[in-house]
Amino acid sequence: MAAFLLRRLLRALVTLWAVLTLVFLLIHATGNPIAVLAPQQMTLAERARLAAALGLNQPLSEQYLRFLAGVLHGNLGISYYSGMPAMPLLLARVPVTLELVALSLAIAVAIGLPLGVAAAVWPASLADRMVRGLSVLGASVPTFFLGILLIFFFSVEFNLLPASGGGGLVHFIMPAVTLALFRIAFFTRLVRSALLETLSMPYVRTARAKGLAERMVVLKHALRPASLPLVTVFGLQFGQLFAGTVITETIFALPGMNRMALQALYRLDYPVILSYILVAAAMFIAINLMMDILYGLIDPRVRRAA
């Protein structure tokens, strides 16, 4: 297991370096940060001074080496716009995104799992058809539309929830629901099909034949193996959401890291963009690593193969 983990970790570091280098080169090809940063009124001499103050006048190779050295020291440079170190600036925004992701996944599992079980246990029933209908709806409503719709009902019409801003849990309800809707549908369908498949297995028939109550058959014998794909997908969704809440954060004006990254991208604030890529990539790698470990724990065959 230790050798397996070490190999994974090494591969992860190489991936991280490749991602950072690629992004570094790509953003330097997208435009000139001074053109966005400097007011139009600034003369060429003043612009040159500003570029020098930010280290943007050096050749790309030198900037790259300086950047790599900075990464090793955990210092990704000073944000051009705030004048503060970019990494702490970004890290301050991570908790908001994490809270949003955790809450929406919790909602999605809490609703999607029981719905999926119900749909599998009573297939082709009215409940099953409704769940399937709802899941199509949930999978096809775009985030921005749903978000705006929620705001207009719950903030403007009924005045129940705040339309925007970070703060207490109450600010996270609408954005989390917005993100959860698609996942509820997704998890429901996943659990339904996995459970249906398991329920047709011979060992389930055996369990039924020996006279076990149907509840025990479903919840104890069938659901556990059937929830394995859910664990996989949960991890994937976590990673995807962690870097994919940008629309939701923008609509609900949540101070999350994805909104900050988008702004940095518009402004070509290189240090912030690269900090973001580093954090997001590290998170993805960590999740993948955890999934690998989790598989090993759940399924001995994976451990042996490694």
Next chain:
Amino acid sequence: MFGRSKLRGALIGATLMVLIAGSARAAPGDSATQPFVVAFKGGATTLDPIMRSETTTNSWQRQIFDTITVLSPAGVPEPRIATAWKSLSPTEWQLTLRQGVHFQNGALMTPEDVGASIMDTKNNPKSQYREYANDVSGYKVVGGHTLVVTFTRPNPVFPIYLSQIPVMPETLIAKEGRATFANHPIGTGPYRFVSWLADDHLVLKTWSGFWGTKPAFRHVRLESIPEAATRLAALLSGQVQVAEKIDPSDFARVRASGRAYLSIVPGLRTMYLGLDVWRPTGSAGMAPGEKNPFMDRRVRKAIAEAINVPLIRDKIFNGAAAVAAQFTPPGLEAYDPALKPIPYNQAVARKLLAAAGYAHGFTMRLDATNDRYLEDSLVAQAIGGMLGNVSITVKVNAIPKAIFFPQIDKGDFTMYFAGWSGTDPISTWNAIFHCRDAKAGFGHVNRAHYCSPKADALMAKASQTFDDAKRIALERQAYAIAAHDLAYIPLYYQAEVAGVANGVVWKERPDGLIFVWQMTRK
């Protein structure tokens, strides 16, 4: 005994109920838990007042910091930290400073603080306000509250420039360092800093030692709500009291809401077309080898005649834009109310094109941004369509600002659509209209390569003229020449728009700055 405790319970209960009812009735701004909230599209990126020249950042900072003068909505400098100013000689301005002004840490503001703030604005390598102090050579303190600022060359509009220079606690910055100061800004303004998150929100509280009138709202929160629909929802649900940049398509909703009203004023940003007037052939937006039609003034005039600006105003901006008759917007001193816009007239445009040999039109590219100005790519599309009506085939190239500006700066265009917002006619002239002269620092934004030595001479004279009326007359003459030459075609002035809750009085400023300390209760 039993009866008394019951009575006491009832009293406590009643008091609690009154308290709860009271807190529910408290108006926004009265307490830290129920602040007065202003929603912006963006947020301040820094609270260091010279590091970023951008409207929202300035708006947030200028609740905490005073500038030395402040511009009236008509663009006239008015007293703030300086109560009076006088030019002693062409290269000397004398400023009389307000007495008894304190920084929010309790320290008395000294003339040295003001002088050093001017020098800091000029010398700090990351300062984005250098242009306002570039000509300053130094200062000396005369007496207890007078400052004489000296210049390397005459600057008659320095009192306007002073409206851009913030007063900073220079002795404190020298002691504590710039980063500490930016994290906990201290100024002389009506509000003091409580807490913030860059690009997201800023919490403020009135400062008890402020030298001027106390603001109407004690607890203030400035917020960034990037999405227009959310900003509107927050306003209509009472979550925020003022929301800037309401979408034109939402005007009717605000008006019908019964909860808020709109404040719309023409802004200082002129949206214009820039035309290549220097390359007879080989203009970058034309087919290779093609003649550049814009060398001929008749074609430039035809463009101005062919664009229906009132239609753009009504259909795209729902009325919230002002048709421009000249490059200078109302609110800057060279604005000439006598000038009338070039009327929209397709027939005249066709005639002009035919006379110039383009009866069957030509094909060209129009470059524009898609992420910089209000509805920029939509307006560019509309212009393309309107020019199509007079047989000019336009390929609209709407791109992100980070690519657009470097591209047009190096001359890769035939016609571009962009905006300009200046503080005074002289620096605007020197940047956009002056014959290009990199060495002397002239014409660095003159992308069209427009050149009128006669107009330049008039402006050179204006920039030495301290008599306001005479200077303005000279400026108007120069701008009239440029307006006739049409290297740049002004189209409209962007409007500043805010939705304001019914109980609050606020009128937008042409410069787009939002001063919470100027807002009052109805």
